[in-house]
Amino acid sequence: KQEVTQIPAALSVPEGENLVLNCSFTDSAIYNLQWFRQDPGKGLTSLLLIQSSQREQTSGRLNASLDKSSGRSTLYIAASQPGDSATYLCARMKDMRFGAGTRLTVKP
């Protein structure tokens, strides 16, 4: 049973495109949800933390939203750049469950 699901598994876009990564979770009674970036062979870098009382968080070109009623979170990346290429993971902080990630490639 996959408790945290991320769609798509992989995504390839040309530089400059806006894109959306999706994260859904089976238990809507979450606490907080956090988005991370992982480069190959590296640890995780925190991008955005959305507390359960919040609906969205923004940092630079990144915007993350949280809809507890539908059990979904989205990560929006504006004006994508080749340096954004990485695997993006969402995690449900209630029980530290991670999605399988979305592997993003931004082509120059």
Place this chain on the structure above:
Amino acid sequence: GAVVSQHPSWVICKSGTSVKIECRSLDFQATTMFWYRQFPKQSLMLMATSNEGSKATYEQGVEKDKFLINHASLTLSTLTVTSAHPEDSSFYICSARGPGNGYTFGSGTRLTVV
């Protein structure tokens, strides 16, 4: 910001030996730390929750006698893989809850058992 240091970043060991991985919170105290393993192209799987001054809580299916966790201080947790076998080869990552409710991760340890 909160920083978690993990050491070593990679290690190669012979089958049957034990390997210790350290996870330190550098600028904050962490009463709870988490240990994960990650197989290639897969997501992180929580192995155990390390609690300062008490026994770790292991996830279902994780052998506590094989993966020994010690959290002796508020800034250090260690994971020891005992009697390592090739199937234990993986990427191990620790994390801690930092100030502000977010979680900070170490840079990971690549373990290869030959």
